């Protein structure tokens with residue numbers, strides 16, 4: 001009897017602990033507890049039967065059964081803690097399952113204005129033009145005066161200007177502004193370098209205007225300038241024609257018409273044929289002798305051509321955009337398309 005009861009205890013310990021090692025949730029663990037340590041659990045019943053044993057046996061078996069009970073209770077507690085801390089770990093946002101495949105984040109891309117500026121810059125770079133940068137806050141002197149637009153010249157009306165309330169003259173006249181075009185860079189480049197010059201200057205410009213589908217108060221321009229001995233209108237035509245063919249396709253037709261800008265003479269605008277319509281894309285002309293003189297060049301030795309175009313306008317053409325205001329509205333649905 002004693003031996004068999006002791007064996008029984010041994011067996012209960014062995015079986016219960018084997019079962020316990022694979023339990024990893026609290027519900028199964030509770031069933032395990034009921035099975036062995038519950039009111040009618042195997043070990044509990046065995047403990048109860050100890051009182052029916054003769055005294056000597058009672059001592060031995062009782063001690064063995066009690067220590068078995070303590071052992072199982074200890075293991076039960078341990079297991080419960082392990083399961084709970086495991087649950088915590090898997091609910092914790094810090095835990096990382098390194099076996100999961102990676103999630104790709106959104107990748108940014110270029111704004112349509114930037115795309116067009118880059119494309120235009122690369123075409124002119126290949127023709128030997130250098131890309132130069134210039135200030136958006138500009139002096140009246142460069143934006144107007146050195147470009148043959150003195151104070152009170154009616155041509156100032158072509159450029160609705162954002163004047164800046166800093167560096168006013170003694171009589172209160174404004175001297176600084178947000179550049180209304182990139183042409184002031186013509187004067188800056190000529191003033192600081194000597195011919196031969198071949199540069200393009202992309203950058204932001206500002207005009208104090210009501211906005212509508214074709215006008216924005218902030219936009220880009222790309223200025224071009226070539227100065228050397230013997231530069232003629234033929235060079236201007238060839239350069240711009242070549243640009244149009246590379247930008248819009250080899251069959252593109254172009255049209256030059258007379259136009260007026262105070263800093264060129266003669267002045268023209270150029271249109272391209274696009275879907276059966278003539279669309280004006282830039283202003284150009286031969287650098288005015290007064291502009292050459294203002295930067296200290298002798299117009300009897302040097303001549304040059306200049307042009308200015310609007311990349312937003314060209315982007316609208318190329319991509320079929322019907323409203324220039326889209327460019328600055330930061331609407332992700334618009335921007336995603338480029």
Ligand code: PHE
Pocket residue numbers: 180181182183261264283284285306307308309
């Ligand atoms: N700056 C002129 C404009 O903003 C464009 C232009 C540039 C015209 C260079 C002729 C030569 O309209």
